[in-house]
Amino acid sequence: MPDHAATFDHLIHWVSDLEDVMASYDALGLPTHAALTMPGFRNAAWGVDDERYVELAVVDDWDAVATSKYADSLEILKPAIDTLRAPGLLTFAVDVPDARATAARLRAAGREVDDIEVRFEDRNVGFVEVFVRDAPAYFPFFITYDPPRAEIGRMRAEYRAKEGITFEGRPDLVALLVRSAEPEADAQLLADFLECPVSGSTVALPGAEVRFEEGAPSGLYGIAVRGLDPSTAPTEVAGMTVVVDS
Numbered sequence: 145m146p147d148h149a150a151t152f153d154h155l156i157h158w159v160s161d162l163e164d165v166m167a168s169y170d171a172l173g174l175p176t177h178a179a180l181t182m183p184g185f186r187n188a189a190w191g192v193d194d195e196r197y198v199e200l201a202v203v204d205d206w207d208a209v210a211t212s213k214y215a216d217s218l219e220i221l222k223p224a225i226d227t228l229r230a231p232g233l234l235t236f237a238v239d240v241p242d243a244r245a246t247a248a249r250l251r252a253a254g255r256e257v258d259d260i261e262v263r264f265e266d267r268n269v270g271f272v273e274v275f276v277r278d279a280p281a282y283f284p285f286f287i288t289y290d291p292p293r294a295e296i297g298r299m300r301a302e303y304r305a306k307e308g309i310t311f312e313g314r315p316d317l318v319a320l321l322v323r324s325a326e327p328e329a330d331a332q333l334l335a336d337f338l339e340c341p342v343s344g345s346t347v348a349l350p351g352a353e354v355r356f357e358e359g360a361p362s363g364l365y366g367i368a369v370r371g372l373d374p375s376t377a378p379t380e381v382a383g384m385t386v387v388v389d390s
Contacts, residue, residue: 150238150338152351153287154189155198155320155367157384158225158234162186162202165231165382169200172381173315173372176200184208185218192317194297194304195239196351198367216260217273224281232383233364236284236320238338238349243272243288250276269296276337282322282363283337315371317352318389323359331356 159165166176166188174190184205189197203209203225209218218225224234240246247259256277263270274286289296304310324330327345331354335342340349347354355368366378366385378387 150240150284150286150340150349152196152320152349153237153239153293154196155236155317155352155364156234157198157200157232157382158228159200159202159231159382162188162200165200168381172376172379172386174198174369174386175314182212182214184210185212185214192314193311194300195293196317198317201234213262213264216258217262217275220258220260220275220277227281228383230383233282233320233366235282235364236352237273237287238284239293240286240288241292243274243286246286246288247274250274255279279337280333280363283334313371315369317367318370319346319353319355319368320364321366321368321385321387322354322356322363323365324356324362325358325360327356327358330362 157165166178169176169190176188176190179187179189179199184207185201185203187199187201189199191197203218209215212218221234228234244259247257250257257274258277259272259274261270261272269290271287271289276283276285322330331342331345331347334340334354335347338347338349340347342348345356347356359365366387368387368389370389372386372388374388376388378385380386
């Protein structure tokens, strides 16, 4: 498999009141669970399946974050966070087989690239993230897990089976929604960036296609979800529009 075979991994929803937004997701039918707590930073997730998720993230103390494992990644993301000025969608991650090889390929193409490794020694798991600084802020970063994401997914599935937890009947994330002044041109830019197929204004990213539409301000603004009660959406949750996909 080539190092750049990208698939959707997770979307980052930046929030100010984590518990309140979790309750809003739960009420909509998108069940959340608390995830990590580290100095200055907390997150939660709507687990779409064993491999894909939407991350709800908040920084409570930027000074404390400087001592956390996520310090370097959050430093890179902070300009985009500051630009948001309110809760909303920040960026997303795509899983690739070898993030460092992806970084090398992008550097060779003249891109400005940072790669960061995060390791949780107590669990013997970690990941490498690759950020492309000269790409639009809403363009994704690349991630490779150790152990690989598929193996982590199998372990989660085994745990669910043991606990009697099922994804059957749960809503499914279908697409990320992006506003743009030039939808087809920007869809082509993202498709070239990810080396994914594109059709008109839709990038066929495996795991969650990316749909561009004309509008302002430019950037990520929502998600399309299949399996929600049509009477509950479209709606907005902390700066994120949720639409029902048929």
